[in-house]
Amino acid sequence: MSRMQLSLLEAHRSEPQRSQEQRSEPQRRLLATISTTLALLFSAPGLAGESLLLQSTTSTANSGLYEFLLPQYKQHSGVQVNVVAVGTGQAIRNASNCDGDVLLVHATAAEEKFVAEGFGVERHDLMYNDFVVVGPQMDPAGLLAADNVTQALTRIAESKAIFASRGDNSGTHKKELQLWQAASVNTEVVSGSWYRETGAGMGATLNTAVGMGAYTLTDRATWLNFKNRQHHRIVFEGDQTLFNQYGVILVNPAKCPRVKSATGQAFIDWLTGTPGQQLIASYTLNGKQLFYPNAN
Amino acid sequence: MSDATAIEQSRIIDHPMHNRAQSLLPLKVSSLSYSIRQRALLHNIDLELTISGITAILGHNGAGKSLLLRLLHGLIAPTSGTVLWHDRAVAELEVRKKQAMVFQKPFVLRRSVAANIDYVLALRHAASRDTRDKLLRDANLLDKAKQSATSLSGGEQQRLAIARALATDPSVIFLDEPTASMDPAATAAIEQQLQSVNRQGIKIILVTHDIAQARRLADDIVFLHQGAIAEHTPAEEFFARAHSTAAQHYLDGQL
Amino acid sequence: MQTFQQSFAHAWHLVVTGDATLLEIVLLSLRVSVTATLIACALGLPLGALLATQNFRGKWLVNLLVNTLMGMPPVVLGLIVYMMLSNAGPLGWLQWLYTPGAMILAQTVLIMPIVAALSRQVIDDRWSECREQFQSLCIPWHRCVFTLLRDCQTSLFTVGAAGFARAISEVGAVIVVGGNINHLTRVMTTAIALETSKGDLALALALGSILMTIALIVNAVVLGTRQRLQS
Numbered sequence: 001m002s003r004m005q006l007s008l009l010e011a012h013r014s015e016p017q018r019s020q021e022q023r024s025e026p027q028r029r030l031l032a033t034i035s036t037t038l039a040l041l042f043s044a045p046g047l048a049g050e051s052l053l054l055q056s057t058t059s060t061a062n063s064g065l066y067e068f069l070l071p072q073y074k075q076h077s078g079v080q081v082n083v084v085a086v087g088t089g090q091a092i093r094n095a096s097n098c099d100g101d102v103l104l105v106h107a108t109a110a111e112e113k114f115v116a117e118g119f120g121v122e123r124h125d126l127m128y129n130d131f132v133v134v135g136p137q138m139d140p141a142g143l144l145a146a147d148n149v150t151q152a153l154t155r156i157a158e159s160k161a162i163f164a165s166r167g168d169n170s171g172t173h174k175k176e177l178q179l180w181q182a183a184s185v186n187t188e189v190v191s192g193s194w195y196r197e198t199g200a201g202m203g204a205t206l207n208t209a210v211g212m213g214a215y216t217l218t219d220r221a222t223w224l225n226f227k228n229r230q231h232h233r234i235v236f237e238g239d240q241t242l243f244n245q246y247g248v249i250l251v252n253p254a255k256c257p258r259v260k261s262a263t264g265q266a267f268i269d270w271l272t273g274t275p276g277q278q279l280i281a282s283y284t285l286n287g288k289q290l291f292y293p294n295a296n
Numbered sequence: 297m298s299d300a301t302a303i304e305q306s307r308i309i310d311h312p313m314h315n316r317a318q319s320l321l322p323l324k325v326s327s328l329s330y331s332i333r334q335r336a337l338l339h340n341i342d343l344e345l346t347i348s349g350i351t352a353i354l355g356h357n358g359a360g361k362s363l364l365l366r367l368l369h370g371l372i373a374p375t376s377g378t379v380l381w382h383d384r385a386v387a388e389l390e391v392r393k394k395q396a397m398v399f400q401k402p403f404v405l406r407r408s409v410a411a412n413i414d415y416v417l418a419l420r421h422a423a424s425r426d427t428r429d430k431l432l433r434d435a436n437l438l439d440k441a442k443q444s445a446t447s448l449s450g451g452e453q454q455r456l457a458i459a460r461a462l463a464t465d466p467s468v469i470f471l472d473e474p475t476a477s478m479d480p481a482a483t484a485a486i487e488q489q490l491q492s493v494n495r496q497g498i499k500i501i502l503v504t505h506d507i508a509q510a511r512r513l514a515d516d517i518v519f520l521h522q523g524a525i526a527e528h529t530p531a532e533e534f535f536a537r538a539h540s541t542a543a544q545h546y547l548d549g550q551l
Numbered sequence: 552m553q554t555f556q557q558s559f560a561h562a563w564h565l566v567v568t569g570d571a572t573l574l575e576i577v578l579l580s581l582r583v584s585v586t587a588t589l590i591a592c593a594l595g596l597p598l599g600a601l602l603a604t605q606n607f608r609g610k611w612l613v614n615l616l617v618n619t620l621m622g623m624p625p626v627v628l629g630l631i632v633y634m635m636l637s638n639a640g641p642l643g644w645l646q647w648l649y650t651p652g653a654m655i656l657a658q659t660v661l662i663m664p665i666v667a668a669l670s671r672q673v674i675d676d677r678w679s680e681c682r683e684q685f686q687s688l689c690i691p692w693h694r695c696v697f698t699l700l701r702d703c704q705t706s707l708f709t710v711g712a713a714g715f716a717r718a719i720s721e722v723g724a725v726i727v728v729g730g731n732i733n734h735l736t737r738v739m740t741t742a743i744a745l746e747t748s749k750g751d752l753a754l755a756l757a758l759g760s761i762l763m764t765i766a767l768i769v770n771a772v773v774l775g776t777r778q779r780l781q782s
Contacts, residue, residue: 053649062749067733084649084730098638099648203748210750228750258638258646371686389689397687403680406702415698419688464688 051080052263055092055100057171058201060246061085063221063290068283073270079263087170087201095119095249098256101264103249106219107171111247120249121261124272127280127291128245131175133236134206134223135161135215143215143235152236153183160194162214166205167197171244176217179241206232219244221290246291248272271295317348317499320381320394320467323368328377330363337363338523341377349515350490350500352531354507356546359520361503362472368501369397369470381468393420396461397470402453404445404460409437412445412456416463427463435459435489451482458489468499475509487513507547511535519543558756565757572734573758577765580738583651584719587658591718592711595663599670600696603678617671620664625657626723632657633727649730654738657724662714669710673703705777712773716766739765 060066061083070081084094088105095103096119103120105111114120133143133152141161146152156163165187166173180187187195196214198205202222209216210230218226223234248268253261270276272295280293328341338360345351353361366372368379370386379386386392405412413428432438435455440448445456454474461469471490475483483506490513494500504510510517510531517534519526521542529539538544565573602614634640636648636656647653677699685695700707722740729736731745739762746755 058748062745082649082730082732082735084732094637097640098643201748203750206750207747226750228752256638258643366683369687371683392689395687397684399684401680403684405698406705416688419690419694 049080050078050260050263051082052102052260052267053100054081054083054102054104054267055095056083056085056104057088057091057106058085058203059106059172059219059222060104062203063225064285065221065280065283065291069271069276069279072279073267073276076270076275077266079267081267087166087168088172088174089169095251098251098258101251101260102267103251104246105171106244106246107174108245108247110171110174111249115249118255119252121252121265123247123249124268125294125296126246126248126271127277127293127295128243129220129291130237131172131217131242131244132220132223132234133215133217134209134232135235136213137231137233139235141215146236149179149236149239149241150183153179153185156194156215157183157185157190162194162196162212164205164209164212164214164216165195165197166202167199168201170202172202172217172219175244179217182241221285224285224288224290245294316497317467320391321348321499322346322382324378324380324383325368326378326380328367328379329375330360330367330372331375336523338367338374341525343518343525343528345499345501345516347515348494348497348499350494350502350513351516351518352510352514353501353503353518353520354510354543354546355520355526360523361520364518364520365397365470365472365501365503369395371397393464394467395470396464396466396468398454398457398461398472398474400473400476402450402457404448404453404456406446407444408441409443409445409448409456410441412460413463416460420464422463422465431459431463434462434492436485449482451478451485454478454482454486455489458486458493462493462498466498468501469493471500471502473503473505475504475506483509519546521546555756558753559760561753562757562760566761573761575734576737576739576742576758577761579651579736580719580740580762581765583654583725583738584658584715587655587662587718588711588715590655590659591663591666591714592707594659595666595714596670596700596707596710597696598663598667599672600674600699602667602671603675604682604695604699605692614671617664617667621668623661623664624723625661625721626727628661629657629724629727632660632724636728648728649732649736651729651736653728654725654736657728658718658721661721661724662718665717666710666714669713670703670707673706673710674699677703705780708773708777708780712770715769719762719766719769 056066062085066081066083070083074080084091084100086094088107088110091100091103091105092107092110092114094100096114103111103114104126111120111123115123133149135141135143141155141159143152143155146155165176177187191197196212198208200208202218203226205216206218206222206226207228208214210228210232215235220237248271250261250264250268251259253259277293277295280291281289283290323343323345325341325343328338328343329336330338341364353364355361363372367374368386370379370392373387381391384391405415407415409432410428413431414423417423417427429438429441432441435458437448437452437456437459440452445453448456458469458474475486478486487509490500490502502510502513514531516528516530518528519534519538519540519542521540526540526542527534527538534543535547538547598617602610602617632653633648635642636645636653637643638648647656681699681702685698690698720740722744725736725738726741726744729738729741731737731741737745739758743755743758743762746752746758
């Protein structure tokens with residue numbers, strides 16, 4: 001046997017441990033990665049302390065109202081309110097899946113149905129503002145001269161001026177459909193011609209309307225807070241029919257056992273009580289009041 | 297006492313002349329056939345290798361040389377017939393682990409030259425800097441130990457592949473046209489390395505297209521013709537006067 | 552156009568003043584997407600290696616599934632994850648909905664097929680070169696996979712970077728399962744969507760340019776690491 005073979009054999013015997021160490025090195029690194037990852041995964045900042053999940057609408061969130069109200073509530077109660085802002089339709093659906101403690105939306109009929117079906121405990125009026133029709137500066141359909149909202153919409157339909165609809169089953173969309181019905185316009189027939197459904201949120205629809213030079217219906221708060229107005233302005237406002245009521249509902253713990261009912265009820269009591277109502281009334285944007293409290 | 301220890305001990309007592317290849321020899325191949333979709337690529341191969349020298353497998357393209365090599369190494373299973381190394385089936389892991397193979401296109405891991413050797417040593421639980429350095433020195437690659445293996449030339453990569461094969465401490469090494477498309481200097485270096493490997497008592501079975509190489513290296517020649525062994529002859533005799541007409545034509549055509 | 556000048560000035564202002572809210576959003580984006588990428592790689596790379604190196608029954612089905620899932624719209628995936636994690640869903644007890652964990656889960660599922668499919672291709676090419684050599688060395692399967700992954704690490708880095716890019720740039724899934732909650736689940740893309748919906752295009756673009764800058768830095772790091780690995 002040659003010297004090399006011997007040295008190989010010796011080497012084989014003398015160093016059996018090293019390879020083991022070499023192999024475990026990447027495994028150890030992998031384990032470290034996994035444990036760090038899991039630690040990251042399970043930690044959720046903001047969940048420390050008591051918190052509440054509020055399912056609400058984009059219009060209230062975009063108005064900046066929550067950034068004004070919620071820190072004050074946290075100071076008052078120590079409870080962190082987390083807001084999920086989606087369309088009213090989706091907010092109600094999320095709450096029906098028990099994914100939320102409190103629902104704050106603006107579609108009274110749908111809210112009452114939500115309570116009637118047992119998903120909500122009780123509906124409270126909270127505040128209102130109003131819808132306005134915005135359109136291009138030139139106002140080609142002449143809405144500025146309209147006497148009431150039915151006449152305004154009829155003018156749009158007759159002149160076939162472009163109108164951008166939310167088309168997303170939101171509170172604003174539901175309101176808009178009621179108004180068209182009152183004006184005897186069948187939107188399903190004209191959809192795709194001058195009547196255009198964006199199927200998107202209020203902000204996205206406003207962007208589209210501005211881009212197309214179209215009229216659209218929006219709540220006043222979103223419009224006042226909207227920055228991409230370009231040459232669009234309010235062309236019709238002030239009709240009693242354009243009243244926009246917001247309601248607040250506690251999700252029913254009988255249906256959804258995980259609902260933080262006590263914390264949620266306390267929040268609703270605060271909102272509908274004197275301190276909450278006064279704060280809502282005091283919230284302004286560029287000197288204009290956005291919401292009018294009307295809890296009983 | 298485990299088999300492995302027994303074999304190791306028997307190796308140590310072995311006289312240098314009866315070298316380690318003896319632990320696997322003789323190789324006995326009986327009635328070996330291999331076919332794909334009823335087409336026989338190799339049929340009825342009988343072969344016995346007893347000496348630990350260098351065996352070259354020659355033959356035309358498509359004669360089944362590389363296929364035979366893989367069957368002997370157990371990389372593929374035959375359709376029928378047996379391959380026995382020292383009376384043990386080639387499929388046995390203990391047998392397979394005593395064999396190494398070097399391919400036509402040198403394959404190196406994308407890491408340093410030294411790490412390529414370390415990888416195989418670790419695989420056989422034999423990691424050691426001394427062993428690695430010795431293997432690299434023998435392959436004339438020690439000064440390039442820290443280089444990336446992929447940055448080596450084709451010839452150097454093949455020398456590394458041979459050194460890596462040696463790191464498994466084999467009794468037999470198979471080589472499938474190891475110097476194909478290499479220049480004469482690189483070829484010479486590899487041939488030198490192979491001769492030195494063989495002198496250490498490791499059996500070499502080599503497939504080659506290069507008749508001159510077979511003449512330089514081989515102790516015996518297995519000549520394959522159309523999927524069968526035309527003859528198995530000592531090298532000197534083969535090149536002096538091949539027995540089979542097929543081999544005569546092959547040599548004539550080339551010479 | 553004025554919006555562009557405005558937005559870049561805005562972005563610059565936010566960055567130099569070290570805006571706390573912005574920092575929070577950026578850090579959460581990175582945390583969510585980096586974690587998702589790591590998990591997706593930890594699962595997707597071995598899956599890719601498995602698909603490249605092994606034959607098993609139903610492999611074509613797995614391949615078909617992986618290839619199809621690569622084209623999954625994030626919002627659809629977001630909805631599926633939402634339905635799983637919802638209190639009305641089977642995983643509601645985890646209480647993950649509207650947390651960073653939910654966003655990590657969604658992005659992980661989103662990019663894992665990409666990581667698996669791309670790594671399968673990378674490893675498949677290498678495997679065809681080294682299959683016989685590994686077989687000859689009697690390397691057990693799990694070790695083959697580990698060796699292949701290491702051998703292809705520079706290419707796989709790019710695969711990971713592609714997964715990360717998809718994760719950090721998507722908005723559809725995280726907005727549904729995260730809810731875009733301020734200070735809790737608001738990331739770069741959902742913040743951009745929010746500012747766009749408020750019509751604050753300048754701020755949205757500013758956030759967008761910051762997102763691109765982060766992507767640029769991450770890719771520079773990946774490229775740098777690649778080059779170091781190669782040399």
